[in-house]
Each structure stands twice: as C-alpha cells, then as structure tokens.
Amino acid sequence: MDYLKGLNESQYEAVTTLEGPLMVLAGAGSGKTRVLTMRIAHLITNGVDPFNILALTFTNKAAREMKERIAKVVGESDARSLWMGTFHSVFARLLRSEAHYLGFPSNFTIYDTQDSLNVLKKVLKEMNIDSDVYKPKKVLGRISQYKNNLITVNAYFNNPEIIEADERANMKLMGEIYRKYVDTCFRSGAMDFDDLLLRTNELLTRFPEVLAKYQDRFRYILVDEYQDTNHSQYLIVKALASKFENICVVGDDAQSIYSFRGANIYNILNFKKDYPDAHTVSLEQNYRSTQNIVNAANVVISKNLQQFKKNVFSENEEGEKIKIYRSLSDADEANFVASNIWEIRNREQRKFEEFAILYRTNSQTRAFEDALRKRNIPYRVYGGLSFYQRKEVKDLIGYLRLLVNENDSEALLRVINYPARGIGETTQNKLIVFADQNNISIAELLSNLGFYAPRLGLNNGVLNKLGEFWSMIKAFQVMLKQDNVYNVAMEVSKRSGLIKLLKDDQTPEGISRVENVQELLNSMQGFLEEQQQLEDGDASLSNFLENIALSADTQRNDDEEDMVSLMTIHLSKGLEFPVVHLVGLEENLFPSFMSSSSREELEEERRLFYVALTRAEKQAFFTYAISRFQWGKITDAEPSRFLSEIDSEFLEFINPAMERRTINRSGLSSSIFDEAPSAETPFFKKKEAKRTIGSTPKEEAVPKNLKPVATARIINPSGQSSQDIEVGDHVRHDRFGVGEVIFLDGTDPNNIKAKVHFANEGEKNLILKFAKLTKI
Numbered sequence: 012m013d014y015l016k017g018l019n020e021s022q023y024e025a026v027t028t029l030e031g032p033l034m035v036l037a038g039a040g041s042g043k044t045r046v047l048t049m050r051i052a053h054l055i056t057n058g059v060d061p062f063n064i065l066a067l068t069f070t071n072k073a074a075r076e077m078k079e080r081i082a083k084v085v086g087e088s089d090a091r092s093l094w095m096g097t098f099h100s101v102f103a104r105l106l107r108s109e110a111h112y113l114g115f116p117s118n119f120t121i122y123d124t125q126d127s128l129n130v131l132k133k134v135l136k137e138m139n140i141d142s143d144v145y146k147p148k149k150v151l152g153r154i155s156q157y158k159n160n161l162i163t164v165n166a167y168f169n170n171p172e173i174i175e176a177d178e179r180a181n182m183k184l185m186g187e188i189y190r191k192y193v194d195t196c197f198r199s200g201a202m203d204f205d206d207l208l209l210r211t212n213e214l215l216t217r218f219p220e221v222l223a224k225y226q227d228r229f230r231y232i233l234v235d236e237y238q239d240t241n242h243s244q245y246l247i248v249k250a251l252a253s254k255f256e257n258i259c260v261v262g263d264d265a266q267s268i269y270s271f272r273g274a275n276i277y278n279i280l281n282f283k284k285d286y287p288d289a290h291t292v293s294l295e296q297n298y299r300s301t302q303n304i305v306n307a308a309n310v311v312i313s314k315n316l317q318q319f320k321k322n323v324f325s326e327n328e329e330g331e332k333i334k335i336y337r338s339l340s341d342a343d344e345a346n347f348v349a350s351n352i353w354e355i356r357n358r359e360q361r362k363f364e365e366f367a368i369l370y371r372t373n374s375q376t377r378a379f380e381d382a383l384r385k386r387n388i389p390y391r392v393y394g395g396l397s398f399y400q401r402k403e404v405k406d407l408i409g410y411l412r413l414l415v416n417e418n419d420s421e422a423l424l425r426v427i428n429y430p431a432r433g434i435g436e437t438t439q440n441k442l443i444v445f446a447d448q449n450n451i452s453i454a455e456l457l458s459n460l461g462f463y464a465p466r467l468g469l470n471n472g473v474l475n476k477l478g479e480f481w482s483m484i485k486a487f488q489v490m491l492k493q494d495n496v497y498n499v500a501m502e503v504s505k506r507s508g509l510i511k512l513l514k515d516d517q518t519p520e521g522i523s524r525v526e527n528v529q530e531l532l533n534s535m536q537g538f539l540e541e542q543q544q545l546e547d548g549d550a551s552l553s554n555f556l557e558n559i560a561l562s563a564d565t566q567r568n569d570d571e572e573d574m575v576s577l578m579t580i581h582l583s584k585g586l587e588f589p590v591v592h593l594v595g596l597e598e599n600l601f602p603s604f605m606s607s608s609s610r611e612e613l614e615e616e617r618r619l620f621y622v623a624l625t626r627a628e629k630q631a632f633f634t635y636a637i638s639r640f641q642w643g644k645i646t647d648a649e650p651s652r653f654l655s656e657i658d659s660e661f662l663e664f665i666n667p668a669m670e671r672r673t674i675n676r677s678g679l680s681s682s683i684f685d686e687a688p689s690a691e692t693p694f695f696k697k698k699e700a701k702r703t704i705g706s707t708p709k710e711e712a713v714p715k716n717l718k719p720v721a722t723a724r725i726i727n728p729s730g731q732s733s734q735d736i737e738v739g740d741h742v743r744h745d746r747f748g749v750g751e752v753i754f755l756d757g758t759d760p761n762n763i764k765a766k767v768h769f770a771n772e773g774e775k776n777l778i779l780k781f782a783k784l785t786k787i
C-alpha cells in the first residue's frame with residue numbers, strides 16, 4: 012500500500028473512506044485530485060470491480076493523467092476498464108449504446124460549437140430572421156442556457172416566465188428558433204454538446220430500466236472540480252448515485268469559474284443538504300506552490316465576499332517574489348515572455364513543458380505564437396481553434412461524417428459543393444427548403460432524386476450533378492464496409508478532388524493546408540494501430556469521429572512532447588506548471604470589460620485570477636502592456652486592479668524605473684507602486700534590474716558589433732544636428748510611432764546607428780541621419 016504512504020492525515024481519511032457520500036472542499040493545490048486518484052486505486056485494491064467505477068473529470072487531459080497514475084498502482088488492464096473522462100465524453104459513450112430509446116441513430120454526429128453555429132445561421136436564414144438582431148452567438152448561448160437548465164422545447168412553451176423574459180429582452184422569436192434548431196439537429200441525427208447532457212437526463216428520467224441499469228453499473232461515482240458542474244450535470248450525477256450513494260465529490264468554491272456556462276456554485280455548497288449523512292473532509296496544506304505564491308493568492312481571494320473561508324498554507328520554500336513586467340505593447344509583452352522562457356530554461360536547466368503562458372481570452376494567443384516561433388521555442392496552444400477545427404481538416408472530416416451518418420445535413424452542405432461541382436447556393440437552398448417542407452433529410456431527398464425531381468424545380472444539368480455527387484458518397488460508403496478508415500479517408504481526399512484543390516495552391520499557407528490534411532490521415536493511421544492493440548478496440552470511423560469531436564482540450568499527438576503550453580485560464584484549471592506567465596493584466600482585459608459591472612461578475616474574475624496564480628509551482632510572472640492592438644486599433648491600457656490587490660511584499664518589478672509613471676496614469680494607489688524607485692533611478696541600475704531576469708529580447712537581438720554609447724546627436728537629413736539623444740530616451744518616428752532607444756553606435760555623425768524598440772512595431776535598426784526621430 013505504498014500509495015497511501017505519501018498522504019497526510021486528512022488526505023488519508025478521504026482516500027480510505029470508501030462507502031457513503033463524501034465531500035472534499037479545499038483550496039488550490041491541496042491534493043484534491045490526488046485524493047480522488049488514490050481513492051480509485053484504493054477501491055480497486057479493495058476488490059471493487061473497475062467496471063463499477065465512474066470518474067468524471069473536467070478535461071480529457073486530466074482523465075488521461077489520472078488513468079496513468081492509477082495504472083501504476085493497479086496495473087494497465089484494470090485502469091483501462093474504468094469509466095473515466097469528461098461529462099461529455101462519458102455520456103456520449105453511454106448515449107451511443109442507448110440512442111435508440113430516444114429515436115437517435117447510434118452513430119449520431121456530435122456538433123461542436125462551430126457546427127452548431129452554422130446550423131443556427133441556416134435556421135435563422137430560413138426563417139427570414141435578421142441575424143443582426145438575433146445574433147447567432149447570443150441565440151446559441153440562450154439555447155445552451157435552456158438546455159443546461161433542462162428546459163426542453165416543450166418546457167419552454169409551458170413556461171410563461173421564460174417566454175416573458177425573452178420578450179423583455181426583445182427576443183420573442185426565441186421559442187420558435189429553439190424549436191426549429193432542435194428539429195434540424197434531430198433530423199440530422201446530431202447532438203450538440205449540451206444535448207449530450209440534456210439527452211442523458213432525458214434518458215434517465217423517461218426510462219427507469221435504463222436508470223436502474225446504470226445505477227447498478229456505477230456503484231462508485233467520483234467527481235473532480237465539482238464546483239463547476241451545471242444543473243444538467245448535477246442531476247445526472249444525483250440520479251445515478253441515488254441508489255448506492257457512494258459518491259465522492261471534490262472541489263473548491265474559490266475556483267468556480269464557469270458560471271457563464273451555467274455552472275452552479277450551489278451544487279457544492281448544497282451537497283450536505285442532498286446527502287445529510289455526508290462526510291466532509293477539508294485539506295489545508297498546499298503542496299504545489301511556494302509560500303510566496305500561496306500567500307499572494309490568499310490575499311487576492313480574500314477580497315471576495317462570497318466564499319467559504321479557508322485556511323491554506325504552504326510548507327514549501329518561501330520562493331521568489333512574483334515578478335511584474337510592464338511592457339510598451341502587446342508585441343513587446345510577447346517578446347519579453349518568450350525570451351524570459353528561453354533564459355530561465357537555460358539558466359535553470361528546465362524543460363519547455365515546465366512553462367505555461369496563461370491569458371484571459373483566446374485572441375491574445377497570436378502575439379505569443381509569433382514571439383515563440385521567432386526563437387524556435389516549441390509550443391502548443393490548447394483550446395482555441397484546435398487542429399480539428401481548421402477549415403481544410405473540417406472539410407475532410409465533413410466527408411467522413413457524411414459517410415457515417417448521411418442524415419447529417421450540416422456535413423452534407425459543407426461538402427456538397429466543395430470542391431466546386433456546380434451545385435451552388437440557390438440549388439442548396441432549394442434542397443434545404445424542400446427537405447424541410449416534406450419533413451425528410453436532404454440525404455433522403457438525394458437518395459430518391461428521381462422521385463422528387465419533378466417537384467424540385469431544378470434543371471437537368473443540376474440534377475445530374477446532384478446524382479453524381481450522391482453516387483460518389485454511396486461508393487465511399489460501400490468502401491467503408493470493406494476497408495479500414497485510413498484507406499477510405501485517403502480515397503475520399505483524392506476522389507472528391509479535395510487534395511488536388513489544395514495542392515493547386517502553392518503559397519506557404521496552401522502547402523501547410525495540404526500538410527494538415529496529411530496530418531489528419533496520419534492520425535487515422537495512429538488511431539487504427541492504437542485500436543488494434545486494445546482488447547476491446549473499436550477502429551470504426553464513428554469512434555474516430557467521436558474522439559475528435561470531444562477533443563477540444565487535446566491536440567493531435569505531436570512527436571515532440573517538450574513544449575511550452577499556451578492556454579486560457581479557464582482551460583488551465585487543475586493543472587500545474589513550475590513557471591507560469593500570467594499575461595495581459597490590464598483593466599478591461601482582465602478583469603474583462605464584459606465582467607466588471609457587477610460585484611458577482613467581478614468576483615468571478617477574481618476567482619479566475621486565483622486559479623491562474625495557483626497554477627504556478629515555483630515562479631510566477633505577471634505582465635501587462637500600456638498600449639495594445641485591439642479591435643483593429645491601438646488602445647491605451649491600464650494595469651489590472653488585481654495587481655493592486657496584492658501586497659507589495661509578494662511582488663517585485665522587473666522594470667522598476669517606469670512604475671511611477673504607470674501609477675500616475677492609472678490612479679492606483681497600491682503600496683507596490685508607491686515603493687517603486689523613482690524615474691530618476693540611474694541608468695545603470697535600471698539595466699541591472701533587467702539583467703536579473705536575464706537578457707531581454709532587446710539585448711539578445713543586438714548584433715555583437717553594436718556597443719552602447721552614452722549619447723548621440725540626432726542629425727536630420729540636411730546635416731543639421733538637433734537634440735541630443737541617449738539610450739533610454741523615448742522618441743517618436745513618423746511611421747513607427749513611439750519607442751525607446753536601446754542602443755546607439757558609431758562616432759561618425761553621418762553614420763550613427765540606433766536600435767529603437769517601438770511600442771507597436773518591435774525593434775528597428777535605424778540610421779539616425781535618416782530616421783527623423785523626435786525626442787519626447
């Protein structure tokens with residue numbers, strides 16, 4: 012029982028209390044996930060059949076890691092039999108076996124958010140609804156809310172309160188849109204993400220025999236990150252656990268960050284009400300982070316009124332202070348982070364995978380990707396536009412989806428005229444409307460084209476093209492019955508004309524699109540091999556498609572594992588990294604401008620901040636920019652209020668000489684800003700401060716022959732000398748805007764070179780004589 016040795020007393024208690032309801036409510040890094048993992052191992056060691064254990068995690072990555080750890084204790088084969096994964100993946104699997112109860116085919120398609128949006132846009136168009144008023148994303152968000160609160164279409168129309176609420180919001184067509192959207196998905200044999208939970212609830216409520224079957228099957232249920240379960244998830248867990256009540260939930264109310272998606276913090280707070288006999292355990296020691304990080308995080312979260320007071324402490328080393336870097340622009344910020352990573356990796360012999368860059372919104376990624384690529388630092392972006400969502404990849408997947416489920420109209424319309432084969436939008440619209448009016452799928456229409464043709468109003472040329480397209484699909488389907496997924500996908504990409512179309516484009520982007528398709532094919536081969544090795548392997552195309560539909564937080568298997576991780580804070584929950592860069596700490600970005608109007612929203616932003624900071628084990632860096640390229644223009648930015656909420660004893664500025672100006676601009680009055688050295692700090696000191704974190708991009712990129720000189724004259728093209736200019740001066744350039752002089756070189760007045768770091772353009776090497784710089 013070696014695995015029990017490393018646990019503290021409370022952890023031991025939680026791991027070894029096997030029967031009955033149990034809740035672990037505890038702060039970040041206190042070992043909740045570890046307890047859950049060890050508890051599963053302990054259950055199996057004590058004779059519980061792994062088939063009877065259901066473990067729900069927040070990400071696929073977490074599930075994979077947990078399984079690996081459990082396998083080390085109980086062996087591979089037992090670990091493999093566990094039902095473990097995200098709510099969505101576990102219940103998608105359950106729904107596949109039971110789909111017929113609900114009138115769905117077992118090979119139903121899973122729509123990701125982009126697919127759902129496409130479907131919704133078509134619905135709005137067909138209903139002639141102005142999508143400026145009914146913004147698709149907003150409408151989809153509302154539909155998602157209904158679903159997560161188990162408001163089906165029928166329930167909607169029987170609920171005057173919701174109808175009135177939608178009317179007040181000037182969205183009185185919501186009910187009709189909702190109905191039509193649900194119908195369209197149903198007819199396509201497709202479920203969106205929320206359906207996976209809603210339909211599971213429907214299944215368990217309407218069919219007692221199914222409920223009984225899974226209650227018996229899942230005798231032990233464990234849920235990680237319970238604070239972020241939504242109502243729909245809560246009900247599923249409650250229903251399944253109600254027979255044996257062997258349910259263990261772990262969570263932290265201070266890390267509840269998904270209320271915008273319907274997560275309900277009261278699920279964890281009311282656990283005791285649901286299970287009056289529940290045993291509760293609290294964990295107080297944080298094993299993840301340095302004392303400095305834990306204490307700083309505690310200070311921030313204590314500003315929230317709505318929370319359980321928890322005592323969290325660390326007995327790890329005190330650690331370094333959190334370092335703050337103030338940058339001139341988003342590009343500057345990204346350059347700093349990239350070189351900082353490079354520097355620390357070399358100095359401390361770390362691997363790239365020990366670093367994370369966390370941001371508030373996905374749109375911040377690009378600058379970091381550019382900066383990392385420039386330095387050849389391998390990285391992986393989680394979430395956002397994943398590999399499987401790239402257009403060319405989705406196009407091929409569209410064909411494959413259609414082979415598995417021909418009623419999937421979204422897939423069908425995606426590929427029917429791609430590559431172009433003369434089946435234009437007008438024709439497609441006719442098909443959509445006709446299918447809708449006759450309550451059939453487009454596939455049915457195409458399969459019986461001769462029968463419907465007289466009423467379709469299409470000319471013979473178009474009818475022929477439709478016929479050809481459909482026979483091609485049918486031929487692929489026949490092939491799928493006899494051949495493996497890889498060969499079929501190869502054939503599809505060739506015969507459909509997809510590869511040829513992509514290959515015709517010889518631009519770098521075009522080439523990379525071909526590579527992506529190739530990569531998808533490779534991943535199918537990997538999938539085949541993997542499934543062949545598994546005892547209960549399933550190498551079917553529909554299993555492949557399901558895996559990728561639910562893989563938003565996993566990326567394709569790169570050969571290279573040692574990479575810097577880039578992700579939103581939301582995705583980082585539960586993870587840990589030795590070195591964390593938390594970037595974009597600016598008002599209106601973090602806290603987000605959409606979430607700082609009410610106290611509740613602000614408290615959620617603060618919880619996000621708490622989550623971000625507590626990911627760091629050894630070192631945390633905060634960065635912010637004073638101007639940022641956003642929504643197509645450069646905007647001024649002010650430091651985030653969260654920075655001022657942390658006591659100065661936990662913080663240290665990397666570029667201190669600048670801070671006084673920052674504080675003046677923002678009006679923040681935190682002590683850290685007051686204590687920062689004045690702007691008159693001697694130059695050498697400023698540089699020294701920079702060196703403590705290693706060479707900044709500015710220094711790194713300086714050619715060896717460029718030596719700093721103290722001053723130089725700005726000479727305008729006419730040869731006249733003007734103001735003196737020094738390293739460290741701020742200057743303006745006609746085209747590049749505002750920047751800081753980093754290096755000067757040369758004595759010949761006609762040939763003085765300056766290296767200037769511009770806020771928005773990055774570094775430029777200029778010859779002063781021609782550069783027309785103005786000192787500011």
Ligand code: ATP
Nearest residue numbers: 017018019038039040041042043044045298299585
């Ligand atoms: P979060 O709230 O962020 O999800 P958590 O409470 O789930 O955190 P874990 O991820 O389980 O915390 O643990 C944090 C780190 O502390 C992990 O690296 C884990 O291995 C380590 N840890 C937990 N308990 C102990 C212990 N008793 N001894 C040594 N290390 C421990």
Ligand code: MG
Nearest residue numbers: 043044045585
């Ligand atoms: Mg955890």
